[in-house]
Amino acid sequence: MTERLSAPLVVKIGGGDGLDLDRICDDLAEISSRGTRLVVVHGGSAETNRVAEQLGHPPEFVTSVSGFTSRRTDRRTLEIFQMVYCGQVNKGLVERLQQRGVNALGLSGLDGRLWEGPRKAAIRIVKDGRRMVLRDDYTGKVERVNLKLLRDLLDSGYLPVIAPPAISYEGEAINVDGDRAAARTAAALAADTLVILSNVPGLLEDFPDESSLISSIPSNRVAEFIDVAQDRMKKKVLGAQEALSGGVRRVVLADGRVERPIQRALEGRGTVIGD
């Protein structure tokens, strides 16, 4: 029981536009000051799209045969992705937290092989109604979390702030979905709760109508809600499912644009999955 109480809270900060990083960091600082151990995972998608445009390598998205959308990640995209995720966004969050007295420490999944997994040899996609196979894509998924590194950092009083990419078993940087990586991380840490903040109030029955918020989903019905979810929300629900099956008690999909976003989520505002 004591162990359970000292389990860290994992917070995923989405990379869409509109999330209020200052309020999120205010909230993290307040929660941290009460002694809760925290691990942050973040995205950077919208800013990556903008920088990729500016650098003359505009973003492309592909849809897998199973209906999930992901970023086409050739080698140049991976480089731009790292600039934004590991440089701009990660260090921006670390700086904000440090200014609030929190000893944040930013890492990517490459560092110390924090997030390790297979690179996909081939991605089966659907384009203009036709099936195609991509073989030069740098994407994959997280299978192993370097738990010792995270525990050592938490024990030394640091707040780890983690960004994709992950690292393949062959040592290549691979783009991985941040929500699913956060789910893996929460499961590895035996976290009680995973909060996933984005620029909507949670899972919407009738996207984008924010009044159609689904307030709770029991564990045994998560799978059916993957179909309800649109686009990027699909992977959040899939991530929630993976977190729950990894032993996390509940996942809250919550609004990252508001005051005290994490505490609101912990109070059950948003879509509470599991429990």
Add this chain to the structure above:
Amino acid sequence: MTERLSAPLVVKIGGGDGLDLDRICDDLAEISSRGTRLVVVHGGSAETNRVAEQLGHPPEFVTSVSGFTSRRTDRRTLEIFQMVYCGQVNKGLVERLQQRGVNALGLSGLDGRLWEGPRKAAIRIVKDGRRMVLRDDYTGKVERVNLKLLRDLLDSGYLPVIAPPAISYEGEAINVDGDRAAARTAAALAADTLVILSNVPGLLEDFPDESSLISSIPSNRVAEFIDVAQDRMKKKVLGAQEALSGGVRRVVLADGRVERPIQRALEGRGTVIGD
């Protein structure tokens, strides 16, 4: 004596064009495989210039009244600087090292307050022969190194790969000179040797004539060579002076474009300062 032998080797990898990062990482992997503990500090200046141009915020350089050149770092420049240093270059080195079996872990000076120091309230510069004062610049210097963090990482078998920016006492990201930060780091770690790799063979008496290499400078004559040095080499000699006065036995300014660049430097090829 035992302590001295286990002191890590600090290698600074310059951010100019022409350095061969693959060869440098081959060499780091070979040295690491023999049990030498390593800490890497790196730059990213040339690539930052290119990305800043591409993003429509071209680089500017200012010359201080004491004759040192540094990057004008307004807030937007700092953001671009972080993208390149902490994102692209840092993760590129970590990936290369991981592919060579070295468990590299990249950090900026912000992370865990690894490099802490004062932000300059005002920078006195000379522009077109006139003295001016800049007050909105995010530059400073490293005064404190989080030695415990570095030691913990080394003890756990990681190779720390560190990039500017540092963090001000107020928690702001600040641009600091990489050579001088490497010198501070080497001194804090009680390193025996600091190797500073750049795209020239060492300090040249008659820049850019590479045959005019100064092969050694005794500790008590370092100051006079700061005047001999041109532009960016000036700060390397200043950094060397600071490392020596911090207890480092020798600093080698060496060529980062060649095969086995670090082992060559350790054999005395380049400009050996001190000893």
